[in-house]
Amino acid sequence: MDKLIISACICGAEVTKEQNPAVPYTVEEIVREAKSAYDAGAALIHLHVRWDDGTPTQDTARFQECIDAIRKECPDAIIQPSTGGAVGMTDLERLASTDVVPTPEMATLDCGTCNFGGSEIFVNSNDTIINFAKIMKERGIKPELEVFDKGMIDLALKTADKKGLLVHPLHWDFVLGVQMNATVRDLVYMVESIPAGSTWTATGLGKNAWHIAAATISMGGHVRVGFEDNLYLEKGVLAKSNGEMVEKAVKLAKLLGREVATPAEAREILGLAPLK
């Protein structure tokens, strides 16, 4: 089994300080959370950014400021901007997070439309998937294929992959518990549905975080934890930082006998070029 890559989704676009006061908005807070996750063992930071009042933004300059500041504290972390942004943003707006310098090694690529709760719909048409894949391929950005149910795996393969826009081996992120359930059976179904040779990360929303993490560690996948997906360390106990959640994932890995990957090892596992 490969070593375990721990990704930290430190901020997201939806969670608020009202739900957990440690949710970061300002550049300083985002750096604090990225550093806490990195110091605890995260190799990869999945990044959304906010304006100081908490409003999600895909503004290139804000991403640049956050990435530059994170880079000072987490020199070798893989920093993966979101191109999902927030519900309601245009495709152009969403892609602006990748216009930073240097070009990101990775970015998310969402592979289908999804009910996001209440009346919110996260829209990713076939053309969006194809266009994002094309742009990422042209720019040498490795996509993390975000899939919220099994149909999105099929859709990614039938759209972008069929057009030769995805470079193999692919890397997937199974976001369970938004639309699809987050049981081990669901997770196994997802893993069995991706092309051979793919790497994969899984995350469970809210209370689903920890059993999905334990199953993923046991199955040889990689784990994503953080405020974007879950605000609680355990039932009724809010996490004080993203670092606390990464620490828990590291503890689980130790208990289950899986070593944790450094950022350099994570780059090797994901087929990314070593950091210069």
Ligand code: KMH
């Ligand atoms: N905030 C969601 C609408 C991604 O980062 O690519 C989209 C999202 C997925 O979080």
Ligand code: ZN
């Ligand atoms: Zn995200």
